[in-house]
Amino acid sequence: MKVRDFVNTLKEKYNLSSDEQLAVHLGVTKASIDKWIQRNKVPDKWMLKLGQIEQEDNMSHTQIIIPSQLSFNLSNKEIEILQAYRELEKEDQEIFYHKLKAAAAEARKKAKENHTNNVLQEDVKSAV
Numbered sequence: 001m002k003v004r005d006f007v008n009t010l011k012e013k014y015n016l017s018s019d020e021q022l023a024v025h026l027g028v029t030k031a032s033i034d035k036w037i038q039r040n041k042v043p044d045k046w047m048l049k050l051g052q053i054e055q056e057d058n059m060s061h062t063q064i065i066i067p068s069q070l071s072f073n074l075s076n077k078e079i080e081i082l083q084a085y086r087e088l089e090k091e092d093q094e095i096f097y098h099k100l101k102a103a104a105a106e107a108r109k110k111a112k113e114n115h116t117n118n119v120l121q122e123d124v125k126s127a128v
Contacts (some may be wrong), residue, residue: 004122007033010050048082
């Protein structure tokens with residue numbers, strides 16, 4: 001399924017007739033929706049937001065968060081993280097998000113340190 005089809009499905013679900021009405025409903029600009037369609041990709045943060053909207057409307061959040069037809073190239077781990085996040089209460093989602101963000105920052109820091117250490121070791125070896 002292309003994003004254009006996905007956008008049309010959302011418009012049908014919310015009884016909207018235009019992309020502009022959908023943009024207003026979602027709180028984005030029409031230009032944003034146009035970019036999604038042009039790039040054939042909905043940003044991950046909007047997939048999560050759409051999932052919240054769907055859950056609030058008592059619809060299946062997995063249809064919106066991770067529509068398999070859209071091919072977002074998510075790994076199984078990423079999908080598991082998104083699903084785990086969606087299963088939490090709103091307050092716990094904030095905690096989960098901040099812990100995950102902190103863990104990612106720490107992982108990036110360690111990777112950078114390891115890279116720096118490897119470069120230094122290579123410099124020392126080449127100097128000897």
